[in-house]
């Protein structure tokens with residue numbers, strides 16, 4: 014991690030645009046912006062700027078483009094693929110002070126917000142008027158809505174309600190050259206031209222900076238039931254998930270924790286999970302009370318038929334929250350165990366889940382590695398998490414080989430190398446194998462069209 018300051022002229026210009034209190038340049042301040050949630054990757058930026066308006070973002074980008082200075086857009090830096098890890102001497106454009114909810118429109122079921130609003134605040138603002146914003150990444154207490162859209166984040170309710178993309182009705186973006194473009198509207202239907210906003214959702218800060226978002230809200234489900242099923246075999250949990258889907262039930266949540274994760278969560282949060290279990294499955298159904306009652310019964314039955322040794326149903330909201338927190342704390346709990354935590358994101362069609370979880374276990378044994386696996390099982394989205402130590406070079410080589418095998422197997426099963434964390438720096442070496450040369454080439458052409466000088470997140474997704 015090293016770097017030199019941008020020139021005085023650059024810093025003076027940035028201070029003129031956003032004000033001197035909105036620019037960080039001291040090394041001790043910059044250190045916290047050198048990394049995101051991804052293990053091992055870090056680079057010291059040249060400076061950090063905190064714009065509060067679209068006009069300021071446009072002025073920063075126009076100037077950076079003229080000077081060909083790399084700009085790394087950053088929300089809260091919780092990303093897990095190195096998306097907001099700086100380029101040496103770059104400008105980090107951090108959106109956390111650009112963070113107002115602009116409108117909740119109950120007539121049109123929409124919410125308009127600035128990019129730095131924390132995801133939880135979006136959900137709470139919707140709830141305050143009896144509405145619902147479903148995407149709930151595990152990081153929702155700290156992540157920003159701009160970061161969620163840039164990564165097309167999923168969450169614990171993705172199975173039934175979809176991911177962030179499904180709730181974006183409009184976007185304001187600023188291109189690398191400083192042009193401000195609005196796309197989308199409050200209409201339920203609109204086919205005027207290409208669906209351009211979709212190009213920017215999941216573009217990981219490589220095409221533009223998102224400066225305003227128009228989100229779709231839906232009515233809040235009337236009720237919810239939370240169940241926890243305990244298994245002595247991990248593949249039995251995976252088979253339960255496949256069977257629930259096959260039985261045409263779409264629960265709002267089907268999350269799982271394996272034995273290593275259960276132990277870490279218990280040590281960390283003391284929820285009362287069974288330490289001798291091989292896997293637990295968190296299941297939630299929501300909607301009309303009659304449907305919820307029926308689905309909960311069916312899920313319990315299916316889990317038992319597939320070998321669950323116990324199924325408990327939360328008797329109160331507090332108990333449901335406690336069970337859900339077992340899943341929400343999984344990453345933090347695993348991260349306490351070893352110095353380095355590498356969280357992966359392999360995703361497969363749901364029919365292939367049992368094969369994938371068995372394969373991950375086998376890889377862990379063969380490479381003598383500690384891998385805790387948890388994740389959005391109902392989406393086929395698994396998070397095999399390597400508990401390791403980056404200073405142990407020999408072990409890191411084994412981690413690398415194990416990762417390659419896991420990604421290759423996921424692709425072979427018809428899956429993908431990342432279900433929700435994005436490519437960034439971490440998955441770049443595996444992208445071409447997963448999606449093919451031609452797809453990567455089309456993406457390169459898009460990048461060239463929107464960012465001709467490669468100033469936005471250069472080197473992310475594909476090489477500079």
Ligand SMILES: Cc1cc2nc3c(=O)[nH]c(=O)nc-3n(C[C@H](O)[C@H](O)[C@H](O)COP(=O)(O)OP(=O)(O)OC[C@H]3O[C@@H](n4cnc5c(N)ncnc54)[C@H](O)[C@@H]3O)c2cc1C
Nearest residue numbers: 088089090091092096151152157159160161163167218223
């Ligand atoms: C404990 C934990 C749990 C998590 N759980 C989930 C989960 O359940 N589901 C999931 O999908 N992810 C999850 N994540 C990953 C992460 O939280 C998401 O990717 C999140 O959307 C990142 O938001 P952020 O504000 O932290 O963005 P950052 O990490 O700051 O940035 C992420 C990417 O978006 C770009 N970006 C940020 N803001 C903008 C903007 N305004 N315009 C253009 N580009 C922008 C950045 O350049 C970068 O490429 C988890 C992470 C942690 C640490």
